[in-house]
Amino acid sequence: xxxxxxxxxxxxxxxxxxxxxxxxxxxxxxxxxxxxxxxxxxxxxxxxxxxxxxxxxxxxxxxxxxxxxxxxxxxxxxxxxxxxxxxxxxxxxxxxxxxxxxxxxxxxxxxxxxxxxxxxxxxxxxxxxxxxxxxxxxxxxxxxxxxxxxxxxxxxxxxxxxxxxxxxxxxxxxxxx
Amino acid sequence: xxxxxxxxxxxxxxxxxxxxxxxxxxxxxxxxxxxxxxxxxxxxxxxxxxxxxxxxxxxxxxxxxxxxxxxxxxxxxxxxxxxxxxxxxxxxxxxxxxxxxxxxxxxxxxxxxxxxxxxxxxxxxx
Numbered sequence: 364x365x366x367x368x369x370x371x372x373x374x375x376x377x378x379x380x381x382x383x384x385x386x387x388x389x390x391x392x393x394x395x396x397x398x399x400x401x402x403x404x405x406x407x408x409x410x411x412x413x414x415x416x417x418x419x420x421x422x423x424x425x426x427x428x429x430x431x432x433x434x435x436x437x438x439x440x441x442x443x444x445x446x447x448x449x450x451x452x453x454x455x456x457x458x459x460x461x462x463x464x465x466x467x468x469x470x471x472x473x474x475x476x477x478x479x480x481x482x483x484x485x486x487x488x489x490x491x492x493x494x495x496x497x498x499x500x501x502x503x504x505x506x507x508x509x510x511x512x513x514x515x516x517x518x519x520x521x522x523x524x525x526x527x528x529x530x531x532x533x534x535x536x537x538x539x540x
Numbered sequence: 541x542x543x544x545x546x547x548x549x550x551x552x553x554x555x556x557x558x559x560x561x562x563x564x565x566x567x568x569x570x571x572x573x574x575x576x577x578x579x580x581x582x583x584x585x586x587x588x589x590x591x592x593x594x595x596x597x598x599x600x601x602x603x604x605x606x607x608x609x610x611x612x613x614x615x616x617x618x619x620x621x622x623x624x625x626x627x628x629x630x631x632x633x634x635x636x637x638x639x640x641x642x643x644x645x646x647x648x649x650x651x652x653x654x655x656x657x658x659x660x661x662x663x664x665x666x
Contacts, residue, residue, distance in 0.1 A: 396627045463596055489600035496625040498583045498597070 395515040396496050402429075402510050403494040410461045410469050410483035417484060422506045426455040426536050428529070429504040430480070431492065433464045434472035436500040442519040446479040449525065455533050459483040462492050462500055505529065507536045565606050573606045576615050580605070580622055581632050589632060 397403075402422050409415045422429070430446060432439040450457055459480035461469040464487060473483070486492055495504065498517065505514040514532055516524060565573070577591035584595040590602055601622070608618050622630045634640045 396623075396625060463600070488603070489597060490604075492597075493601060493604060493622075493625055496627075498626075 395512075397512045398515060400512055402504075402506050402512050403491075405484075405491045405494065407484045407486055407491055410459070410466065410473075410485040413466070417482060419510060421458065421482060423510045424508055426508055426533055427458050427506040428455055428533075429458045429460060429506055431460045431462050431497050431500050431502040431504075433462045433500050434468040435464065436462075438519045439501045440476065442501055442521075443476050443479070445520050445522060445525055447477050450479040452530075454537060456481045460491060460497075461485050462497065463487060463489060503529075505532055505536070507539070565610060569606060569609045572615070573602070573609055576605050576609075576618055577602055579619070579632055581630050583626055583630060 402419055404419045406416055406418045409417055421427075428449065446457065457480045459473075459482070461483050464472075464485075466485060466487075469483070469485065473480075484491065489497070495512070501519055503516045503520055504512055507513050513536065514529070516528070520529075574591055578589045580590045580601065582588045582590045582593035582595055582598040582601075584597050585593050588598075590598040590605075605618055608621070613621075619631065628635060634643060636644050
């Protein structure tokens with residue numbers, strides 16, 4: 364037996380390892396482009412007041428938890444109690460982005476289920492959503508005091524995610540500045 | 541009777557036009573927008589372009605492409621904007637760069653290596 368005889372086997376093994384690594388990746392999961400990038404400039408009306416326009420200065424000077432939701436979004440209701448609990452904590456503001464919704468539908472949904480947000484940005488045509496790379500609601504971003512996006516979570520938040528990832532990150536961001 | 545039926549059938553032909561929901565862009569912009577749209581991946585239903593997809597987000601992205609074209613932006617600017625938000629993933633044709641080098645150069649390289657191997661292996665025999 365020479366070494367040469369093992370070459371096909373070797374190639375086969377390398378191939379298998381490459382495919383096995385490929386299997387551990389989830390192609391449906393998109394990497395976020397905007398981690399450590401400034402939150403994009405925007406100018407949108409708020410959900411509850413058509414005449415009130417908010418922009419990126421809203422996110423400067425304090426830590427913000429930015430949550431994308433819609434009255435049509437079925438899994439948003441699952442994370443909603445958790446957001447209501449987060450509202451009771453201090454040290455950060457809660458900003459909602461009411462995405463692809465009708466104004467009255469969004470308002471009614473928050474009236475019915477409780478409003479955990481300090482400010483709700485109204486984004487019916489995905490203008491802000493596409494800018495921050497939203498794929499599907501709910502999505503949650505953490506923005507630091509300088510207006511940089513530091514974290515993104517796709518899907519409904521769970522108590523575990525909030526306790527293990529979000530609150531420690533907020534504590535860390537407080538130490539930073 | 542036949543004329544009436546014919547009129548009715550011709551009238552039916554105009555229905556698809558009525559079904560279009562964004563008729564307020566010029567044909568040039570529409571053609572350009574479709575071309576760009578076919579190069580952009582719908583991030584919700586990932587194997588379709590935004591032109592093919594029925595996802596609401598894709599519809600909004602299609603509108604954005606048209607708005608930006610109307611505002612005088614170039615295809616490159618629109619692609620850059622989408623890439624800024626969604627990364628290389630949004631491009632249906634992967635760009636030639638470091639992490640895609642194997643994808644683009646691998647197959648031709650393999651072909652050349654195999655051809656060389658084939659040629660040089662046969663020489664001693666002849």
